Each structure stands twice: as C-alpha cells, then as structure tokens.
Amino acid sequence: IQPPPRISSSVYDACHEVRYYLSELTLGQLEPVVNDPELTDAPCRVLRAAAGGPKANITGFNMRAFQASTGQPRYDPWERNEAWRYQGPYTRWNRLKSGFPGLGIATVAFTIYCGYEYFFLEDEHHHGEEHH
Incomplete structure (x- = not known):
C-alpha cells in the first residue's frame, strides 16, 4: 500500500493524510493498531510539535492566566x-x-x-x- 500521492504543506492536512494511510492498513493483524486512538493521534501530535504550534488544550483551562491571577497582589494592605x-x-x-x-x-x-x-x-x- 502506497501513501497518498498528495503531500500537503499544512500540519492539519498532514495529520489527515497519516490517518488516511493508517486506515488503509485494515488487514486482520493491524486492525487493533489502526483502531487505537492513542497510536493514530501520536503522528498528529508529533507533526504539531514539529511545526511549533501550541499544545492542544482539551479543557480550555489557561494555566498562565490562573497563575497570574493567584500571584502576589500589587498592593497587600496586610x-x-x-x-x-x-x-x-x-x-x-x-x-x-x-x-x-x-x-x-x-x-x-x-x-x-x-x-x-x-x-x-x-x-x-x-x-x-x-x-x-
């Protein structure tokens, strides 16, 4: 099985191309590997990290904003x-x-x-x- 002929420049399309290539490997022995989201999402995480993009935040919680708001106040009367x-x-x-x-x-x-x-x-x- 050959990889898809079109190789895109964007990371998003590259992730989909990797998933497409893995979905073509639905042989009996490789089916558990293809259906495992941990293994199929790993190439996308690697490509996103290589592109220098931010890590995906699935919770929506901004840790930097939280630390800035809970730090030492500008003026502490006590x-x-x-x-x-x-x-x-x-x-x-x-x-x-x-x-x-x-x-x-x-x-x-x-x-x-x-x-x-x-x-x-x-x-x-x-x-x-x-x-x-």
Missing part, C-alpha cells in the same frame, strides 16, 4: 502585619537553632571527654597480651 513571620526570632536560621538547644555545648563536651579518655585513661582489659 503585608506589614505578616512581616513578623520572616524577621527577628522567627527567621529560618533562628528556628533551626532553637529546635536543638544545647547541641553546641554538648558536642564540645563530648569531644573533650573523648580526648581525655583516649590520652589519659588506660585500657584495663589487656586484649593484646597472651598470658591467662
């Missing part, structure tokens, strides 16, 4: 009242420090104790000696 959440004792670093009180002192004390034990205390078990 902005001054909410500023305390991000300043002073409520900054991210201060909240982290207050989450672990005494961690710095405990780390220094533990390091000093490990050094004292290593240098000044003797090992009383005598693991390396062979007399019993």
